[in-house]
Amino acid sequence: MTTQQTFKRRVRERMARTGERYAQARRVLLEQQAAAPRVDGRAWVSQPEMSDEAIRSNTGRGWDEWCDLIEAFDGHTDGHSAVVEHLMEVHGLTGWWAQGVTVSWERITGQRLPFQQSDGLFASSRTRTVAVDADELRELLLDADGRDHLFGGMPTELRSRPTSKNVRIAMEEGSVEFTLTPKPDGRTAVNVAHTRLPDHTVVPAWQDFWTEWLEALEG
Numbered sequence: 001m002t003t004q005q006t007f008k009r010r011v012r013e014r015m016a017r018t019g020e021r022y023a024q025a026r027r028v029l030l031e032q033q034a035a036a037p038r039v040d041g042r043a044w045v046s047q048p049e050m051s052d053e054a055i056r057s058n059t060g061r062g063w064d065e066w067c068d069l070i071e072a073f074d075g076h077t078d079g080h081s082a083v084v085e086h087l088m089e090v091h092g093l094t095g096w097w098a099q100g101v102t103v104s105w106e107r108i109t110g111q112r113l114p115f116q117q118s119d120g121l122f123a124s125s126r127t128r129t130v131a132v133d134a135d136e137l138r139e140l141l142l143d144a145d146g147r148d149h150l151f152g153g154m155p156t157e158l159r160s161r162p163t164s165k166n167v168r169i170a171m172e173e174g175s176v177e178f179t180l181t182p183k184p185d186g187r188t189a190v191n192v193a194h195t196r197l198p199d200h201t202v203v204p205a206w207q208d209f210w211t212e213w214l215e216a217l218e219g
Helices: 003-018 022-035 052-059 063-072 074-078 080-091 095-108 134-142 144-150 200-216
Strands: 122-130 167-170 175-182 188-197
Touching (some): 052 063, 052 095, 063 080, 134 144, 134 167, 134 188
16 A cells, blocks of 8 residues: 555544544644654654563564554554454464554554543553552542542542442543552552543643542552
């Protein structure tokens, strides 16, 4: 497939994803392409999660090679799952690496913005092991007054059953799932997965919020 044909395909894919007209979608992609850094001759619209050196060390190929292999696959326009399955079946990647390579290819080619999930919304996560009892923290998260204390009166709403393994709450933006893993020393590994955020611009602020929130748990 020629470079021009590949670009036209990307324009059509963006039109289908965003509802933009051809001229608008084409202009946005041209602007992204002009501003993108070039790595091994390929314009990167946005950065992948892992460096070129790291992906080469772990998979034997750099990002430019993985992008070329994916785009040589006739079914790469069939969506995220089709690419993941191809990488697993043909190139021998595990499910975790196939997902990671596919997401990064989508970012490099402008099909997915940083922090964007396959549903088009955005997400972020933070993890920290804190000197807090898992059961006590869980009870606070499940209780309305407890959440008021934990989040300084920020509006929240419980979205999971009290008996669910993880605790999920709705915030003023998005939904948050808390995974609490007790450690032998009495501490707790707390994973915060904040999903369904409206766009990538709000993610850094929420990342800072959760970093500070986890630090404050031990205060």
